[in-house]
Amino acid sequence: MLVVLASLNLNRLPLVGNSDVIHARFAEAGGLRGGDSVMVSGAEVGKVRDVVLEGGVVEADLVLTDADVELGDLTEARIVTTTLLGRAAVELVPAGDGALEAGDTIPVERTDAPYSITSALNRLTTESGEIDKAALQRAIDQASGVLEGSRDSVGPALRGITDISRAIAANDEQLATLLDRATRVTDVLADRDQEIASLLTAGESLFAELDARQRVIEALLESAQMLADQLQGVLEENTQVIGPALRQLNSIVEVLNRNRKAIQDTLVGLRGYATAFGDAASTGPWFDAYIQNLTDPATLAPILSGILP
Incomplete structure (x- = not known):
């Protein structure tokens, strides 16, 4: 029976139970009670073992069940409301270069206890009815x-x-x-406490995702603005080159447009010539080809200039 009682009250033993227990002093309880959660960055890392009033301040014993959590020597604690009906929890904010050891106490100066609006409304309803x-x-x-x-x-x-x-x-x-x-x-x-809490949690996740997407869009807009600025600088630096090049390109396009019909007719005629040339070349072991004006010096000059060094 002693072993069973000791195992059920292990956290209360003087030498063993305080190995993972830290204390936090608050100006008021703020609806906090034993069994409430202890959280770090929204994740539960322990439970509130006991809440007592000592010397005009409220002292809470916090049992840490997560051995991987790291708390600095300037860690802050605040009482937060986790449900619409006023369920409280202790949120730890790690700070400081040192380490918060088991048995240490977070003073009132580094804690925050909110006013319980649920309790105030309940008292208002009761007193108004009386x-x-x-x-x-x-x-x-x-x-x-x-x-x-x-x-x-x-x-x-x-x-x-x-x-x-x-x-x-x-x-x-x-x-x-x-x-x-x-x-x-x-x-x-x-x-409907659990359903409402799940709805609020889902809404918080949605807003977090929207916030992340907003940051991505902002980064994309900043990059686009930087690209636009760089392109504008390139255009300003190369105005003397880009302007004539665009004018020459427009002239080439105009010439091609004027001669589009002739180019199309040439391609059509070349198709017939290529077909006839292929038929003639494939009918015997040899063929004759005649290139008009090949002996003209004006015609040979470009060919020879490409061959001769």
């Missing part, structure tokens, strides 16, 4: 009677407040029904 509306109406009526004649503007304003209080008192049952429906809506949200 207001004596009849006494409130009498108090407002008395204050209205005292200040009725003070100023011309104050009297109508107080009468309006009196009408509002009477309307609230007259609709007591409707307000109670509204609060009851709000309670049922809260119960439905509590039952």
